[in-house]
Amino acid sequence: MSRVLQREGIWNNVVSYAGIVVGYVNTVLLFPNYLDEAEVGLTRLLLSISVMYAQFSALGFVNMSVRYFPYFRDKDRKHNGFLFLLLSVPLLGFILTTALFLLFKPAVVDYYINNSPLIIEYYYYLIPLALFTLVFNMFTAYLRSLYKTIVSSFVQDFLLRILTTVLISIYAFDVMDFQTFVLLYIIINSIGTLVLVIYIMWLKQLFLRPSMAVLSVMPIKELFYYGFFTLLGSISATIITTVDQVMISSYSLAANGIYTTAFFMTSAILVPGKSILKIAFPQVADFWKERDMKGMGNLYQNVTMINLIVGLLLFIGIWANIDNLYDFMPETYRSGKYVVLFLAIARLVDLATSLNGAILATSEKYKWDLAFNMVLAGLTIWTNWYFIPRYGIEGAALASMLSLVVMNVARLIFVRFIYKIQPFTWSALWVALIATGTLGASYLLPYIGNPILDIAVRSLFIILMYASLTIGLKIYKPMNEWLKKILKHYTGWNL
16 A cells, blocks of 8 residues: 555544544434434434535536546646546536425425424525535545545545534524524534635645646547446435435434434444545555555555454444443434444445446546446435335445445445456455454443443454454454554664
């Protein structure tokens, strides 16, 4: 793995985990205790729908940036007008999507009016929120293509969450009504775009002037053709990640509040994968450009091992402490316990299959990635339609788990068959066994009687046992070598 990937990956992880800590404060301590379940469900649904809105508007240009920017990259020539193209097409898409959003309002009202009328009151709030989400996504894609991911991670994973902490803390003093809270919540989630603009200006990479050179680097027809197919893939991916919330909310916003709280509690597991993918994605595109399949295969396995080592530790840490975490919330939230389990398993499968989506999305067989996403979207809708009426929020989590497991296994087999690379080594099996043993051993510890103290003691035991076995058995040698360098640098020890 390149030094750029290691350095950016490490800093992205640091920022993301700091954000997860703040996010847990918001999700476990503040939101459930100062907003009722329906209000929590509304705030989560607004963000989810704005993501879907932005994905439709982007017209597939987020992935287009990663795939084609290596051909446009030339700072002296202002990247041949690439940034103007990257922003202008999605903004036109936003206008079209907004027209559809307004046209279909009566259908949305009919869908939610009986069980969740609160969402109708805030329908128009989604337009500015989606616009800023779209522009933030496009600038993030541009920075990712430049291998500059730390600031966008800081904004998305930490800054917006700490501002949310401040907002909820102020709201707790009953100095504003809920409508004002929602308005300020949307403003906070729009600030990130301004920060990225300032950062890109500081990098001297804000090349907004159109250039005819953009027509000569790559055929525009090819860019739009690729964008069209990735748009369909993005729509499918967005359906996969949001349909559960949309469908649950039609039954009850309160149920969505409980579900999304459990959903966030598992999000820490995805941090290593998301952080590394921000850098690995453009590196995969570079490997395709150079036709370096050996380098691709090594990256595939290295990223998977890092993801599994960190992800499994987080999984056992969350599940071993699940009852303690629910002790901080109103009792109604405890019904989301097995939502956490099903979603955590789905997250682990996502980590274990690693870069398969990125490999397909940036390859000449990117249409197959679209096919996989469309099948998964259909499977997700059907399983949610079947399980939610029968099992409620646990049914939604089970549907997501089944859909993601089936699709990731299918992608893994496809990449293995076509490109002869796969993400697993025997070390992956060993780390899974260590995680299983550590989780089992954690159950032998008696409950101390205080949730904070119990979390501290149980988590320390898990970390010490898991880390000592993983490092002592040299499960992943590059990690051992990295730790040796860190120890030597800071302590002078040469192990």
